[in-house]
Amino acid sequence: MSHLPLRAAALPLLALLAQSTPSPASAGAEDIEEKAQVCASCHGEAGTPVDKSYPLIWGQHQGYLYLQLRDFKLGQRKNEIMNGIAQDMSREDMMGLAEYFSKKTWVNLNQPRASPEEAKRAETAITAGQCSSCHGAEGLGDSTNPRIAGQRREYILKTLQDFRARTRTNNPWMSDITNTLAPEDLEALASYMAGR
Ligand code: HEC
Ligand code: HEC
Missing domain, CATH: 1.10.760.10 (Cytochrome c-like domain)
Incomplete structure (x- = not known):
């Protein structure tokens, strides 16, 4: 009990430090935008994937996107390309990227209707x-x-x-x-x- 006032006094300082020194794991909006550049080379600069076998991720749901990145990272969903890409991602990166892409507008690929x-x-x-x-x-x-x-x-x-x-x-x-x-x-x- 006797050291409680001391800890209470240290708290505001800690809070200040936490604000001014971004931890490497936390990803800000700019950081995420930069990380998303990598994705554009396959998932498209403007949301249209560059290859027909690549999925559209612009405008896909946030929860779903996050789970896929997590599963690629853990190897629970296997794909050589995406396993490599997700390997070093932090949870914050995955959350940030999922949010970033979910906020984009889904692209109409104008695919023909089924017969x-x-x-x-x-x-x-x-x-x-x-x-x-x-x-x-x-x-x-x-x-x-x-x-x-x-x-x-x-x-x-x-x-x-x-x-x-x-x-x-x-x-x-x-x-x-x-x-x-x-x-x-x-x-x-x-x-x-x-x-x-
Ligand atoms: C070199 C090409 C390439 C790059 C770069 C790339 N992806 Fe992918 N991505 C793929 C392919 C191919 C698949 C489909 C995998 C499969 O068939 O299972 C995929 C699948 C996904 C999926 C699953 C979509 C769904 O509908 O299930 C997500 C989410 C995803 N990528 C996010 C990203 C993010 C975020 C980045 C950037 C950090 C990124 N990708 C970079 C090729 C790429
Ligand atoms: C009980 C709920 C449920 C039912 C029923 C269901 N799905 Fe799904 N489906 C899901 C979920 C959840 C996922 C995402 C799985 C994951 O996290 O990888 C999914 C994934 C998919 C995907 C992959 C999407 C992508 O971007 O990779 C396709 C395609 C799909 N479902 C089509 C169908 C079709 C067609 C049917 C009916 C024949 C069907 N689903 C029935 C829940 C369901």
């Missing part, structure tokens, strides 16, 4: 897989449920196939669902979601 045959197949699969219960009736998602409407077709197909093959390991639920569907259903779903 009537594919749309019919996709709608049947959506009912069977209850996709809307998590991704929403329009596929817009929220929080940790990703937006899938308007995502790049090639990427959607690849990642659904990865879930199905259980090479994308970070959501066993999505793996179980895709395993109840046929490979052609995944093709139809990718076209349908991309073209919405």
